Every structure is written in structure tokens, then in C-alpha cells.
Amino acid sequence: MVNGKTLYSKLAPEDVSEYVVISGDPWRAEMMSRHLENARHIAFSREFNTYTGDYRGLRVTVSSTGMGAPSAIEMLEELVDCGAKVIVRMGTAAPYDDGDFGKFLIADSGMACDDVSIHYAPANYPVIVDDRLVSCLEDAVAGRGFPSVTGIVHSSGGGGPSMSITKFGEKRRRMLPRYETIQEQQAWGRAYGLRFMDMESAALIKVGCLMGVTVGSLCLATVIMDRDRKMMHTDPARLKQMEDALCTVALDGAWLYNERYGKGR
8 A cells, every 4th residue: 555545446444344346337336325325435546436434234345446456456456455245246237148148147156257356366267156145146136137047257368359340350350361250269168157247246256366355246137248239338328227237236245145154243
């Protein structure tokens, strides 16, 4: 720490609860904060936007990590330095089964293929979520009346040209003599029993296991892998409604975990 605060997120131990919900998008932290009572804005430094308040009587910190494993793992380390013990990553992801579009996706394990967590532990290091947290997240989703699927989350550094919706991505697909198509990626994922993919979850769970803290992942399937074909982002009203539900469900999951396994149990 520097002058009593973390280097990048500017947090002090007294600012952070043992229970934390994190998301990539800094503005989603704003959405989460509106579900808290007595919410106090701690800091907005770089991509890290942090609030602490109360949710159904439980002190909770909500924050953002930015996009991708490098900044997410840095934030995880800084939160744990400040005393965080149970961390729920919530965000958006792509399912390997197009039929899971619009559902909540819960990780019970992970396949970390990013370029950061490999420096913490080898690729064959087990990436397992505490089954108690998995159960709490499943019950939180069901309690709000939404469908969910649970399984392995695959996290990598990024989608590459095959998933890009930019003009440059399209150009690269035309120029490259060979690139893996969306259909081939889906077939590969199904062969390994993967349920969804993002850029952070498995890496966070892996490093959390090494640190001895409980890290889980709850995502909303807002795109399918061929995102040119289907994205929730084309319906802003529905996207906002579901992102708000995502915030509520993630906070419910943290609250349930504390009710069942916290409080000195």
C-alpha cells in the first residue's frame, strides 16, 4: 500500500467489506450502488469504481475491475489486501449453447486460458468454485424467477477477429488464410463440456483459490458467440432491465452465503 491505500484502486482496509461484488464495467458499479443502503462512494481511480454500503443488513462493497484478466486480478489482489474474503464476479458472457442466451450463467469450475493467471500457477492448476457459493448463487437466481445454467466457464485474453464486430475484425477475417470460425469454437467448447466464456472469471477463481479466498462468477448471457447474429444490446430497455436484475441477484447471492455460512459459522 502507499500511504495506507492500495496503489491503483485507492482503497483502505476500513473501506472494504469481507463481501464484495465486482463487475468489469465501472458504470455497473453505479447500478449496484443504488441497491445499497447508506452507500458511500470510496473512489473512482483508473477503471476501479468502488462503493460500500448495506444490503439487507449485510455490509457489502461493490466495485469494477475493467475489462480483461490483467486489471481484474490486480483489483482482486488489492481487495483481498483490504480484507475481502468472499468475492462474486458478475458480468456478461457468451454461452457455448445458443439456447442459453438470456439466462444467468453460474460457474462451478473454470478453464483459465488467459495470459495472466498462468504466471500465478500452471495451466493444469485446478480451478474450482466453493460449492456452497455456487448453491447460493443458484438459489438467488431461482428466488427471483430467472432461469440459470451451471458449469465450466472458459476465460481467455479476448475473442480475436472471429468474434469482433468492428470493421477491422471483418477485414482481418477476409485477409487471414485460416481462422477458427465461430462454429468450430462452439464445437470445441462443447467437446470439453464448457458452458460459457468471458475474459475474467476463470482467472479470478484460479487466483482466488491460490489466495485462500472464495471467488465465484455469475454472468448474464447477453450475446451468443456469433454476436453479429444476436445481442441483447440491440434492445436497450431489456438490457437495462436484465443488468439491473444481475446486480440484484449477485447481491442476493452474497447475502445468502453470509446467512448460511457467515456470521462466525
